[in-house]
Amino acid sequence: MSGGSGGTPGFGARLPEAFESLQGSLNPSPKRRRGRGALWAWIVVILGATYFIVPLIATLEFSLRPEPPTRAYVNVLADKRFFDGLRYSFIVGLITIVLSLGLIVPTAYWVRLRLPRLRPVVEFVTLLPFVLPPIVLAYGLIRFYSRQPLVLTGTELGSDLLLVAAYVVLSFPYMYRAVDNGLASMDVRVMTEAAQSLGAGWFRILWSVIFPNLRTAALSGAFLTLAIVIGEFTIASNLARDAFGPYLSLLGRDKIYEPAAVSLISFGLTWLAMIFLALVARGSRTRVQIGGAR
Amino acid sequence: MTTLEAPPTPVAPPAAPRARARSFWAWLGVLPFFLFALLFIGFPAMFLVLGSLVIEETGSIGLDNYFGLTGDCCAIAFRNSIQLSLITAILGALFGLILAAAVILGGLPSGIRSALMTFSGVASNFAGIPLALAFIFTLGNLGLVTKLIQDIFGFRIQETGFSLYSMAGLSIVYLYFQFPLMVLVIAPAIDGLRKEWREAAENLGATPAQYWRKVALPILTPSILGAGILLFGNAFGAQATAFQLSGGTIQLATLVITAQMSGDVLFNPGLGYAMAMGMVIIMGLSITGYSILQRRAERWLRS
Numbered sequence: 001m002s003g004g005s006g007g008t009p010g011f012g013a014r015l016p017e018a019f020e021s022l023q024g025s026l027n028p029s030p031k032r033r034r035g036r037g038a039l040w041a042w043i044v045v046i047l048g049a050t051y052f053i054v055p056l057i058a059t060l061e062f063s064l065r066p067e068p069p070t071r072a073y074v075n076v077l078a079d080k081r082f083f084d085g086l087r088y089s090f091i092v093g094l095i096t097i098v099l100s101l102g103l104i105v106p107t108a109y110w111v112r113l114r115l116p117r118l119r120p121v122v123e124f125v126t127l128l129p130f131v132l133p134p135i136v137l138a139y140g141l142i143r144f145y146s147r148q149p150l151v152l153t154g155t156e157l158g159s160d161l162l163l164v165a166a167y168v169v170l171s172f173p174y175m176y177r178a179v180d181n182g183l184a185s186m187d188v189r190v191m192t193e194a195a196q197s198l199g200a201g202w203f204r205i206l207w208s209v210i211f212p213n214l215r216t217a218a219l220s221g222a223f224l225t226l227a228i229v230i231g232e233f234t235i236a237s238n239l240a241r242d243a244f245g246p247y248l249s250l251l252g253r254d255k256i257y258e259p260a261a262v263s264l265i266s267f268g269l270t271w272l273a274m275i276f277l278a279l280v281a282r283g284s285r286t287r288v289q290i291g292g293a294r
Numbered sequence: 295m296t297t298l299e300a301p302p303t304p305v306a307p308p309a310a311p312r313a314r315a316r317s318f319w320a321w322l323g324v325l326p327f328f329l330f331a332l333l334f335i336g337f338p339a340m341f342l343v344l345g346s347l348v349i350e351e352t353g354s355i356g357l358d359n360y361f362g363l364t365g366d367c368c369a370i371a372f373r374n375s376i377q378l379s380l381i382t383a384i385l386g387a388l389f390g391l392i393l394a395a396a397v398i399l400g401g402l403p404s405g406i407r408s409a410l411m412t413f414s415g416v417a418s419n420f421a422g423i424p425l426a427l428a429f430i431f432t433l434g435n436l437g438l439v440t441k442l443i444q445d446i447f448g449f450r451i452q453e454t455g456f457s458l459y460s461m462a463g464l465s466i467v468y469l470y471f472q473f474p475l476m477v478l479v480i481a482p483a484i485d486g487l488r489k490e491w492r493e494a495a496e497n498l499g500a501t502p503a504q505y506w507r508k509v510a511l512p513i514l515t516p517s518i519l520g521a522g523i524l525l526f527g528n529a530f531g532a533q534a535t536a537f538q539l540s541g542g543t544i545q546l547a548t549l550v551i552t553a554q555m556s557g558d559v560l561f562n563p564g565l566g567y568a569m570a571m572g573m574v575i576i577m578g579l580s581i582t583g584y585s586i587l588q589r590r591a592e593r594w595l596r597s
Contacts, residue, residue, distance in 0.1 A: 041400020045410070048393045048473075052417060055428040055470065058438035062431035103327050110323035118324065125331045131577045132339065133531025135548045136570045139555055140338025143345070143563075165334040224419075233422050233534035238555055248423045249538055252430075260431050263424040267416075274416045 056267065063260035072257035082262065085247035086230075092160070092243065093229035096167040097222045103168065104175045105218070109210050112180075112188050126176035129169055134234040137166055142238060159239045166235045170228060175221040182217030183210075219280040227273035231266055342574075345567035359568035368550065368569055375530055375547040376576075378461060382468040383525035387518060389469070390476020397477075398484045411481070414474035421471045422534035429467045429539070433458045459539055467535060472525050479524060483517035483591060520587030527580040530573070547573055 063072050076082050104126075111119050129137070141162055145152040152158030188210070195205045211218070233245030248266065252259040349358045363369065397407045432439050435452065444450050457463050487510055495505040533548035540549065547569060554566035 037402035038396075038400045041396035041402055044392055044396035044400070045402065045406060048389070048396075048410075051470075051473075052413060054439065055425075055432045058432035059428045061438050062436075103330055107324050107327040110320070114320040115324065122324070122327070125328070125335070127581070128331075128335050128339075130527065130581050131574055132335070133533070133548065133573060133577060135531070135533045135551050136342070136573055137335075137338065139551055139566070139570050140342045141334065142555065144338045144341040165330075168330070169334055227419050231422055231424060233537070234552075238552070245423055245534070248427070249534075252423065252427050252538060259427050263427045263431075266424040267420055267428075270420050271416050274412060274419065277415070278412055 056264075059260050059263050059267075063257055063264055066257050072261040076258050076261045076265070079258075081242070081247055085242055085244040088242055089230045089232070089236075089244040090226075092164055092167065092241075093226045095164050096171060096229055097225050099164065100168045100171040100175045100225060101179075101218055101221070104172070104179050104221075105211060105214060106206055108176060108179045108183055109188065109206065112183050113192060123176070123180075126172040129173055132169075134166075134170065134232075135238075137169060138235040138238045141166055153239070159241060163236060163239050163241050163243075166239075167225070167229050167232070170232075170235075171221070171225040174224045178217040178221035178224075179214060182214040186213050216280055220277050223273045223277040223280065227270050227277075230269055230273075339574075342567050342570050345564060346571045348564055350562055350564050359562075359564040360572070362562070362565050363568055363572055368547075368565065368572075371545040371547045371550045371569075372572065374461065374545055378464060378468065378546065379526045379529035382465050382472045382529045383522050385465070386469055386472030386476050386525050387480075387522040390473045390521075391480055391514075391518060393473070394477045394480050394484055398481065410477065414477045417474035418471050418478060421532065423538050425470055426467060426535045426538035429458060429463075429470070433463065433466070459541070459543055461544065464536060464539060464544065467539065468529050468532070471532075472529060475525060475528060476521055479521040480514075480517060483514055483521075487513065514591075516587045516591040520584045520591060523580045523584045523587065527577050527584070530580070531577060 064070075066072055107122060111122050132140070142153055145158070145162055146154070152162050191209055191213075192205055195209045200209070231245050231248075232243070233249055236243035237246040237249065244266070248259065248262050251262060346359050347355050347357070349356050363372070393410070396402070397410050429437075431437050433451070434440065437458075440451055458467070491509055491513075492505055495509050500508070531548065533546075533552060536544065536546050536549055537552060540546070551566060551569055551573070554563075554569070
């Protein structure tokens, strides 16, 4: 579940040297030239790729079974609930990202600058979602906020709020790691002092000095959060939200071919988020790309 | 006490209150984060802890709910969850290790490696409802692979007793996110194997098999075990995939909690809270194990 490793550069960064050195040592014979590769390696990769790709092909084939083949897609695109669910999840995802960044960036910055002793505590808190699986988090949140003193599950707005809060919690591990790695690559103290000596206040320092330097880290955290939130089912369904995940789950029970079309679209969205993530993280030390299972 | 302090310099007295004021402001900077964490992690978690300790009949405090977990409802669910997570963690770790080794050490074109890494990122995040559905379209009663096997070999895989909606079926589906997660987690460790170690082994007359058995695998062991534990936790906490596939036929810890939330199936809320706490304890143990092993692994990976 952990992408970028603490202080050391992510594996993407040290890939080229490691790759060449390992290849040199493993293929000493001049006959096996770089770029061809060992037979066993090809077999393993082809088997692995098959396992990855077959369910996707099967889903595509299934979605094209009705006559005419585009029917499932036409039906889905005509379905108002499809767009409503997608829009709802997307908006919730955006709010989650903004809130998560708003909480994590100042905290990580401040802990690095002023309270280094508190760092393990903050790190521990951000890792708590790994100990509290989404279903347990949802259980605790719903039971706690459905009674006095604070009843939130009774209203639509309250449930939306709980959903966003739960997603912000889920995003903590990735967001904190990404932002903290980003902060590690700049001299926070010198930049702060330089900004202060030019007369900047704290808000101004965070907004115009720290945040622009964290753009890559923030974007990779954001795309991963979006990838997780868009298809999330466990918390959204238990809070009875009309999000994309619960919509797809219901569709899977009610219809035959349409769910295949929507699953493929959902896979495409995950893929898109990951491609953006890879583009953003290219050449940087920040590499966070694992969200974990649901 | 005060006699031990250095005689105050003229500057010191005004500095002290300012320092205290500054430390107050410093703490204020992390207040929003901790307040949020308290509201949305701390309180719900405390509620579960307290709820699991309150005995419903008497209203007193005790561990009865935890003993209640050994009853029929929960013991099976926990056993199934642990079994499923263990099997998919072991198989996922094994296949993931082999695939990562093939891509990193097998001398394949470098494009394949980056393609695999990106794909692993997608696949490990492609979980939940769409994943469950994709496997229904593959291995379900009307699935593509089911159909192909019937066309080619003349039998339905369901006739062999296989069902996608069983523990075995669920394991195959879970592997779809376990195995790429292993690739992502173990790749840095395989990258960390240095060529000097291999050269040294070869100079001492080691065969490739001996190098792997005596040098590479012992170095990788903490990483592999750590990653395996991570995979275990990953499967243990998963709910959506199993929910969509099983429709209530398979008892898993996450599914019993889901049912408990929607309708108090256990008739005893305390049991549900104890169940949730049981999950938290297992997850906590696995994350602790992972971080200990990770720290051990990093000894070798330092360059």
